[in-house]
Amino acid sequence: xxxxxxxxxxxxxxxxxxxxxxxxxxxxxxxxxxxxxxxxxxxxxxxxxxxxxxxxxxxxxxxxxxxxxxxxxxxxxxxxxxxxxxxxxxxxxxxxxxxxxxxxxxxxxxxxxxxxxxxxxxxxxxxxxxxxxxxxxxxxxxxxxxxxxxxxxxxxxxxxxxxxxxxxxxxxxxxxxxxxxxxxxxxxxxxxxxxxxxxxxxxxxxxxxxxxxxxxxxxxxxxxxxxxxxxxxxxxxxxxxxxxxxxxxxxxxxxxxxxxxxxxxxx
Amino acid sequence: xxxxxxxxxxxxxxxxxxxxxxxxxxxxxxxxxxxxxxxxxxxxxxxxxxxxxxxxxxxxxxxxxxxxxxxxxxxxxxxxxxxxxxxxxxxxxxxxxxxxxxxxxxxxxxxxxxxxxxxxxxxxxxxxxxxxxxxxxxxxxxxxxxxxxxxxxxxxxxxxxxxxxxxxxxxxxxxxxxxxxxxxxxxxxxxxxxxxxxxxxxxxxxxxxxxxxxxxxxxxxxxxxxxxxxxxxxxxxxxxxxxxxxxxxxxxxxxxxxxxxxxxxxxxxxxxxxxxxxxxxxxxxxxxxx
Numbered sequence: 001x002x003x004x005x006x007x008x009x010x011x012x013x014x015x016x017x018x019x020x021x022x023x024x025x026x027x028x029x030x031x032x033x034x035x036x037x038x039x040x041x042x043x044x045x046x047x048x049x050x051x052x053x054x055x056x057x058x059x060x061x062x063x064x065x066x067x068x069x070x071x072x073x074x075x076x077x078x079x080x081x082x083x084x085x086x087x088x089x090x091x092x093x094x095x096x097x098x099x100x101x102x103x104x105x106x107x108x109x110x111x112x113x114x115x116x117x118x119x120x121x122x123x124x125x126x127x128x129x130x131x132x133x134x135x136x137x138x139x140x141x142x143x144x145x146x147x148x149x150x151x152x153x154x155x156x157x158x159x160x161x162x163x164x165x166x167x168x169x170x171x172x173x174x175x176x177x178x179x180x181x182x183x184x185x186x187x188x189x190x191x192x193x194x195x196x197x198x199x200x201x202x203x204x205x206x207x208x209x210x211x212x213x214x215x216x217x218x219x220x221x222x223x224x225x226x227x228x229x230x231x232x233x234x235x236x237x238x239x240x241x242x243x244x245x246x247x248x249x250x251x252x253x254x255x256x257x258x259x260x261x262x263x264x265x266x267x
Numbered sequence: 268x269x270x271x272x273x274x275x276x277x278x279x280x281x282x283x284x285x286x287x288x289x290x291x292x293x294x295x296x297x298x299x300x301x302x303x304x305x306x307x308x309x310x311x312x313x314x315x316x317x318x319x320x321x322x323x324x325x326x327x328x329x330x331x332x333x334x335x336x337x338x339x340x341x342x343x344x345x346x347x348x349x350x351x352x353x354x355x356x357x358x359x360x361x362x363x364x365x366x367x368x369x370x371x372x373x374x375x376x377x378x379x380x381x382x383x384x385x386x387x388x389x390x391x392x393x394x395x396x397x398x399x400x401x402x403x404x405x406x407x408x409x410x411x412x413x414x415x416x417x418x419x420x421x422x423x424x425x426x427x428x429x430x431x432x433x434x435x436x437x438x439x440x441x442x443x444x445x446x447x448x449x450x451x452x453x454x455x456x457x458x459x460x461x462x463x464x465x466x467x468x469x470x471x472x473x474x475x476x477x478x479x480x481x482x483x484x485x486x487x488x489x490x491x492x493x494x495x496x497x498x499x500x501x502x503x504x505x506x507x508x509x510x511x512x513x514x515x516x517x518x519x520x521x522x523x524x525x526x527x528x529x530x531x532x533x534x535x536x537x538x539x540x541x542x543x544x545x546x547x548x549x550x551x552x553x554x555x556x557x
Contacts, residue, residue, distance in 0.1 A: 006356075085283040107287055110295070111510055113518065118293070137286075148283060187443075201379065205492070240382040243379050248370065248373075
């Protein structure tokens with residue numbers, strides 16, 4: 001494809017991408033009666049009533065805070081344990097390495113539906129029910145393997161000679177890892193953090209099962225309100241719009257790490 | 268080639284094993300327990316051997332859900348993989364366009380799954396949805412709650428809208444990792460853009476595309492929240508995918524025995540297929556190495 005065609009293709013694609021989101025924003029700025037009344041392409045009488053309701057009702061906005069807390073804990077745990085493991089898989093051969101790597105991945109393939117009841121029993125037994133850490137730990141089930149997997153891919157793209165040279169220069173493994181290696185794969189770390197954040201942020205089943213009130217995530221608050229008030233399309237759309245905001249901020253922060261790519265061979 | 272063979276590397280892996288074992292092995296053992304027992308009351312269970320497995324394997328509704336699931340995943344992969352690569356190739360390589368594209372692509376991925384279902388439910392409704400109303404105005408009768416084909420079109424559209432950006436983002440990260448010298452070499456050799464794609468970009472993207480393909484396969488095969496909100500598995504059972512059926516058995520009807528057996532079989536199918544994908548892609552990759 002040539003330059004101009006590319007731009008047109010992208011523009012059309014992004015337009016289609018925005019359309020359903022735009023429609024939700026459109027809904028969020030209207031009252032329920034207005035939505036059900038007539039179909040208009042833009043809110044003719046925009047109102048922020050739905051937004052005001054969410055920001056002033058603590059049962060609504062605490063959902064956002066809870067979600068952000070457990071997602072952050074989960075991302076930190078996932079990155080901390082996955083970085084050394086990914087390095088091991090990328091650089092060393094050890095007994096059972098391939099088997100362990102694949103076993104880790106299998107944990108992303110388990111249908112979460114039936115894990116619900118065992119998880120509920122497990123976290124009740126150890127007294128972690130309705131805490132942020134419970135949800136963060138439960139999300140490790142799929143995020144830690146994913147982090148190892150993505151990081152391993154990025155690390156294997158870095159030539160081994162860099163490690164060897166550093167060790168000859170007298171670097172210890174931890175010092176080399178922190179001062180040289182992690183900066184080299186910062187794009188990968190950014191991408192991994194993004195994916196951990198994303199999968200933890202959008203997950204609903206575990207987060208809803210493991211929380212009652214103290215750590216209830218926004219996605220659970222949304223479903224509860226739908227069933228309680230019938231279908232308030234405007235309020236629902238508003239909550240949906242607001243669930244995009246934290247994620248959009250995160251991608252804004254990691255975009256440079258992704259955009260720069262890696263400076264392979266230009267160390 | 269590797270003279271670093273070293274079992275001390277195990278120490279680097281131990282933290283991961285502890286975390287995953289805690290949240291995977293213990294619950295998995297509980298599920299295996301369920302699948303082999305008939306739980307009559309708390310603390311009172313009867314060992315029934317493979318009874319539940321036989322029951323589940325002869326359930327025709329499960330067979331239907333399984334074929335539906337295969338068709339769904341196949342369609343989704345066939346559309347999303349090429350489209351994602353195409354988008355990654357079309358994305359700008361420098362300037363403000365990069366940030367704009369990345370942020371835009373990431374948007375659908377960061378919306379909670381039940382909200383995705385809600386967005387599309389609003390979007391395709393014939394009365395208040397832009398898509399539904401527009402299609403109906405063109406003279407095509409469209410109602411995803413009544414016509415199975417329309418429901419399928421809607422679910423596929425939603426899935427493609429939701430997840431193609433993931434393929435595009437991964438492919439783009441892979442493209443960015445290709446050193447500039449490769450392109451310069453291709454330019455000197457006078458390679459066409461198709462040849463540059465086939466001989467340089469595609470092989471170099473193999474790692475990330477493997478990740479994308481496996482992720483997309485697994486997640487499309489385990490899909491739950493979005494179609495559940497959008498169609499509720501209907502009309503009839505025409506969009507009842509495996510997870511929707513599983514939750515129906517295990518959580519709504521609380522049939523823990525069949526539920527446990529079902530989920531282990533389900534798990535094994537995903538495992539087997541992913542393993543085959545993984546192996547094939549590794550083979551293909553080795554063949555391409557020049």
